[in-house]
Amino acid sequence: MTEVPETLQLAAPEQAISLLLGVIEATAAGPEVEPLAGAVARLISEATATDACFVHVLDDSGTSLTLAGATPPFDEHVGTVRLPLGSGVSGWVAAHREPAVIVEDKPQDARYIAFPALRGEDFVSMASVPMTSELAGLVGVLNVHTRERREFTSRDVQLLLTIGNLVAAALHQARLHRRLAARERAHERFAERVVAAQESERRRLAGDLHDGVTQRLVSLIYYLDAAEHAPHEDAVRQLRHAHELAELSLDEARAAIGGLRPPVLDDLGLAGGLASLASSFPGVEVTVRTSSCRLPDHVEIALFRVAQEALHNVAQHAAARTASVSLVVRPDDRAELRIRDDGCGFDPPPADEHAGGYGLTSMNERVELVGGTLRVSSRPGGGTVVEAVVPLGGTDGGWPGSATADQVGRRDRSFLP
Structure with a gap:
């Protein structure tokens, strides 16, 4: 020794x-x-x-x-x-x-x-x-x-x-x-991306309106003019075409508006928006549980986009059969959004390196900009959990309960944006 x-x-x-x-x-x-x-x-x-x-x-x-x-x-x-x-x-x-x-x-x-x-x-x-x-x-x-x-x-x-x-x-x-x-850098990067995204979004929206809605409206006017001077049977056929074009134009207008801000958030808030979102992924059985309170606008849109990105990942990459979305408002004035799936899982990057695919960078920046934190837990073969925790600093009222996905889907299709 x-x-x-x-x-x-x-x-x-x-x-x-x-x-x-x-x-x-x-x-x-x-x-x-x-x-x-x-x-x-x-x-x-x-x-x-x-x-x-x-x-x-x-x-x-x-x-x-x-x-x-x-x-x-x-x-x-x-x-x-x-x-x-x-x-x-x-x-x-x-x-x-x-x-x-x-x-x-x-x-x-x-x-x-x-x-x-x-x-x-x-x-x-x-x-x-x-x-x-x-x-x-x-x-x-x-x-x-x-x-x-x-x-x-x-x-x-x-x-x-x-x-x-x-x-x-x-x-x-x-x-x-x-x-x-890191948060300051994220703010700087986000500000730069906002300016670039605004111009890109304006160009995209202008193109969508020109190539879609505008062209259909031009055709609609053509059919209406033709119907005005046509015999009865031809007029009925022209009006039928005009009606179809009007419906297509309405659908495209709704899609364009929804890309800027989901209208369901204004109508039903985050809880209803999550239920509506869950119904848009037919390949995965998604259950939704939410707290019945209205959150600040900036928090609702951030959490909605996180859920949207996470569920998109579930549908596109996870090969999952089921997923769950839960939204809970804690007594200490924090909102907790959790998306869990039973899919194939993956090796997430470290918590301080949200990069690469799966939209982790976008989700992390959205949550950080509203003062919250994002945590992604996963392993190959073990599914994935995405959890966003955001401080609220007070809420602005409530509603009598959360809606089901079917109820929100019916209501969302019934109003004109």
Whole structure:
């Protein structure tokens, strides 16, 4: 057994004080998560004479850890290594919020899972502690590793816990700063897209009206003129054609108006709109449960578009038999929209990287712009859940109940937009 010199023990008072001062200085350097985590990892590794230090930060979904800081050469994997809660030693520490120490024979520990990028087989001993703060709760996990066998005493673990809690507060502030910056960027991108979309929508609408409604109205006038001067039988035939053209023009006008803002929202609100939406996907059995209250206009349109995109994904990509849509208004003045399906599922991107297909970027931006959060949970073969939570700040009245999809469908077809 290799004896560890006293100078390498974590609990040496002068080392502890120097380390804590270094951590405080690092936390004051700036609001970015990765530079802070990287600086802390290097400080801890140097001060504790350990061979590697990893700082894993809980992501915004609260379901997995992401490597946010590490000593070289592992710093090249920052942002790419993700550990689900409960998976591996770090995942176990995060799930139980308890320290874990492995002196040797890591592969024999039931909690251990090898992550090739972190080269766990190169290290014999490790200590892992949760990073928590009173304000944010669990923020992440801090790990130190050694190539030689090493005993980590209770004082060592306590010092790592102290450092972890100190870093947790700074990391929490850095995460809040990152979310705020991301929201500001989303606002900027959205403003740019709004301007571009307005012009594109105007061109599309003008084209639709010119090629569809306008041309049919011209034909309608032609048939009406012909009927005016035609014998009785010919006039009846011309009027029949005119009636058909009028109906087609009405359908196209409704479609154009619905593309700008669903009229059913103005007539029945979000609950009725969701019921009407559910009836428009005949290939999937969609059930709808809603709270009977009217929401602010900007919230209703945002949640309606999220449900529309999510159900479109269900119909086009999920190969699902059933889906459910629920809208609940909580006592703490939050609206929660949840769309669940029993389809094939997929591997969603991390919570802070809503990108790629399935309209995740669009849904996420819509929800963020009304002050809410979007969460997508899925796995291959396990279906998908899309959940949007939006603060309301008060509602503007209610109605006596929510409508069924059939009732809304009949009513929606009965009025002229």
